[in-house]
Amino acid sequence: MQNRNDQNIKVIDVSHHNGTIDWAKVASDGVKGAYIKLTEGTTFLDKKSYDNYIGAKNAGLRVGFYHFAHADNDPIAEVNFFLNKLGSMKVDLPHCLDLEENKGKTKAQVTSLCS
Known part of the structure; x- marks a missing residue:
């Protein structure tokens, strides 16, 4: 992420895979924002x-x-x-879509899911 002065702003993404996070330590390392996994598919809520x-x-x-x-x-x-x-x-940041697997769909089909 960049600000208006072309300086990099640290933003991380986290999920339950990261375990327990020391957020004070994260902030002291200069991180300014975090994208947190909330859901996956239609049934999975990230427990963290x-x-x-x-x-x-x-x-x-x-x-x-x-x-x-x-x-799919x-x-x-x-x-x-x-x-x-x-x-x-x-929230302070726009919602984000993480789409990593095409599940047998074509590029055009996957792209249409995102619009």
């Missing part, structure tokens, strides 16, 4: 998402959430699941 949200916010970081999409699911169902699990958590 709320703890990471509170930790990052309490450390003064900007927070955004991401959704790990499955290209209904994209509207995935969006609705993400928004439902987001609830009343307040």
